[in-house]
Every structure is written in structure tokens, then in C-alpha cells.
Amino acid sequence: MKSHREFYIGGRWVAASGATMLPVIDPATETPFAEITLAGSADVDAAVAAARGAFDGYARTSRRERIELLEALIEEYRKRHDEMAEAISQEMGAPIELARRAQAAAGLDHLQQALAVLRDYRFDHFINDALITREPVGVCGFITPWNWPMNQIACKVGPALATGCTMVLKPSEVAPISALLFSEMVHAAGIPAGVYNMINGDGPGAGEALARHPDIDMVSFTGSTRAGVLVAKAAADTVKRVHQELGGKSPNILLDDADFDSAVPRSVRSCFGNSGQSCNAPTRLLVPRARHDEVVALARKAAEAVHVGPPRAAGTTMGPVVSAVQFERIQKLIGIAIAEGATLVTGGPGRPDGLERGYYVRPTIFADVNNEMTIAREEVFGPVLAIIPYDSEEEAIAIANDTPYGLSSYITSGNRERARRIARRMRAGMVHLNGAPLDSAVPFGGYKQSGNGRECGVFGFEDFLEVKAVFGHGREGVAA
Structure with a gap:
């Protein structure tokens, strides 16, 4: 049984501050096949500090630089696609063919979609004499579920990287192995230190601390409506942006x-x-x-x-x-x-x-x-x-x-x-x-207690951007 006692913070693997371990259970056998360390408040603080420290520099990177980083990450993902499918199948029980065809493939699809939007996205336009520009929202906290682990990680991480945000990911403690593998891909792709950080932990511990943290500018959560309410309440005191993709009864x-x-x-x-x-x-x-x-x-x-x-x-x-x-x-x-x-x-x-x-x-x-x-x-x-x-x-x-x-x-x-x-x-x-399938270029999200905000394509991309108006700017000297 493999023991995962490190988190990815500031561009390197670092030892967790605590020693509380949690077994990862293979649902097909009901037996543990790995274990992870659960993050404490010190780990959350360290990961957020790394993301905050990296934000100013990464937010000012060019479109071309971010395109090259996403291309490198996509290449690493392709290399380890089958390994990702195996990890997902074991941690959450998906049939291996489904894991290859849909589960692992969804992660690659979302990264490619973020890249496609970035290539052509118009960050600046004018209303009369005012420049309307879109800028990265800031440091993002991602809390992702176990049911489609790479789908939900990639549809948050991809557009965040594309828009110039930095981030801290807390994957589900029930299915964390795919996120560890993804973090290895991020490192191999050369994503700058501190831009992407990953900790393991449970909701009441690491998840709540991440949502509540004053240095997190946006929290994006996918999971149950019950847990989404708790995330929103934890985030309320700091008036951060809260993006939620919650339950359904379709x-x-x-x-x-x-x-x-x-x-x-x-x-x-x-x-x-x-x-x-x-x-x-x-x-x-x-x-x-x-x-x-x-x-x-x-x-x-x-x-x-x-x-x-x-x-x-x-x-x-x-x-x-x-x-x-x-x-x-x-x-x-x-x-x-x-x-x-x-x-x-x-x-x-x-x-x-x-x-x-x-x-x-x-x-x-x-x-x-x-x-x-x-x-x-x-x-x-x-x-x-x-x-x-x-x-x-x-x-x-x-x-x-x-x-x-x-x-x-x-x-x-x-x-x-x-x-x-x-x-x-x-x-x-x-x-x-009439049975029309999903399309990763089309917005995904719901009304009422199914959440707010949208993921996928240009709509998901724009959820990671703030809108700034510069009055009296004039139209000269601004590229699209």
C-alpha cells in the first residue's frame, strides 16, 4: 500500500505538517490500496501563500507564454492518459473502458478547450472612450469531487491557467490518486512555482479553511448542494467570488x-x-x-x-x-x-x-x-x-x-x-x-439549488476574469 505524505506546494513536493492519515479504499474490493495525509491549517496557509506569492508575476504573463504552458501540460497528460485511467478506475470504481474513454479523456478535453479559447479570446474592447479589460480574478481555491475527478479538476485548472490565475486544489479525499498524478504532470510541464498547488484533506478541515481563507479571491466548488451551502457560508465573510456546481434531479x-x-x-x-x-x-x-x-x-x-x-x-x-x-x-x-x-x-x-x-x-x-x-x-x-x-x-x-x-x-x-x-x-x-450529448465548448451549470456560474468553453473561461473599466483611456495603442 503506497503512502502519500506530501503535498505539491510552491513548485515542489513538501511534507505535510501533520500526521493524520486516511486510507484510500478500492470500492471494488472494500480494501485500502493507498493512504494520504490530511492537510491541517498550516498546510492550507502554506499553499495559499505560495499561490499569492506567484500571482502578480503569473497574472502579467503574455497570452503566448500561457499557450505554451497549456500545450506542455496537454502533452504530459497525453503521455500518461492510460495511467490516469487506471488510477481513476481503482479509486472510484469506474469500469476501465469508461475510465479510458470518458473519465481520463474528459481531463484532456477540458485542457484542450481552455487552450482553444485562450488562442482567440478578446481580453480588451471599448465602450465609447472607456477601455473594458478582463483580468485574472486572483488566487483560486478549487474543491473537487470524486465522481468525475479529472473532468472537474481540468475544467477548473485549465481556464485558471489560461486566464493568469494561481490556485490551490483540494481534490476529494475519497478519490485523491488521480489528482496526485495530475500534479506530477503539472510539474513536468514546467508550470511556474506557486501557480498550481495541491493539498489533500477533507471538507470540514481543508475545504472549509480554503473557502474561508482571506487570501483566496475565488472558490470554485463541485459537489453536493448541502456541502455547497457550507462552502458559501464559509466564504461569505470575505465576500469572495463563489462558483458552485451542485446537485441535480434531472x-x-x-x-x-x-x-x-x-x-x-x-x-x-x-x-x-x-x-x-x-x-x-x-x-x-x-x-x-x-x-x-x-x-x-x-x-x-x-x-x-x-x-x-x-x-x-x-x-x-x-x-x-x-x-x-x-x-x-x-x-x-x-x-x-x-x-x-x-x-x-x-x-x-x-x-x-x-x-x-x-x-x-x-x-x-x-x-x-x-x-x-x-x-x-x-x-x-x-x-x-x-x-x-x-x-x-x-x-x-x-x-x-x-x-x-x-x-x-x-x-x-x-x-x-x-x-x-x-x-x-x-x-x-x-x-x-433527442439524446444530444454534452459538448465541452458549451456552458455547463444549473439554475436554483444546482449552483451558480458556468464551466466549460468561453463561459467557464470568463468566470475566472474580473471586468475593469478604464475611463478616458482612448482607443489608440490597445491590441485585441
């Missing part, structure tokens, strides 16, 4: 003119992808009441085709959930759904047959759900789908929007204009029509 409306034979299996696969551990998963499937039973049969068939197994085993399409805590929460919510009268279509409590060890969950579908049931209101963050019948298009829209969340929504229709019209009425930051 509706998936199948209209009566949809091709159900293709739409229903796609909906099930999308809900169960990454073992259901995605904030934008379409977990509420809204269907015409007259076709409810037809949908149930199609959904059951799709769910029972999911191959749950060890992440590195051939043919596995769904691995374990990440931890004992997550496993128990999912089991509790499955039990509540049964007690509240939802019809269990397939799956249910316990592990799949033949998997007695590991945090494996049965792919589970409930039918005859109404939007007042717990299973339709709370984010399960596991492979659990709720099928909700509706009687009219208006009722479907009302049910879809009847949630405290507003991250994503999905609409499937044989009439594209009809789908477009309904999309306008969704109270969500993202709407997918």
Missing part, C-alpha cells in the same frame, strides 16, 4: 410522439452511466400515462442487460459505487421508495447476485412514482431510475420543473419544433433534445 420527458423503442433504453443507460454517479443524470423519466406499462417493460429489459461487475473485468458496463457511505445512502433511499408505495420493477435492495464484496448496487427501476415521493425529490447518486406518468404536456412541464434543482433536463420527441418549444420552458441550465 427530468427526462418522453413525449407521446417519441420513438420509445430507442428512447427508453437510451434513457436507462444514461441514468445508470458511471453507476448513476453523475449530477446531471436523467433520474426522473416522465412518460405518457397511457404508455406507462410499455415504458416499464422496455426499461426493465434495458436495466437487466446492464453487466455489473469488477471494473477491470471484460464486459463490465457498471462498476461499484464509490464508498460504503454512498452504498448505504442508496440502500436507504431504495427502502424509502418501497415503503412509500413506488412499484419496484427491477433491482432493489442489496448487491447483485454473485457480488458479495464491493460496493455494488443493483440497477434499480421504480414505476408508478409521483413527484411527491422521496425517490423523485432527493438526489440518489446511484443507479436508480424513477418512472413518473403524466396526463398532458402541460403536466409534464410542471412536474419537470417541480424540483429545487435545475441542472439539466432531457426531452425526446419526433417533432423537433415541439421539443424546442418545451426546452424554452425548462427551468434548468441545460436541455438535451
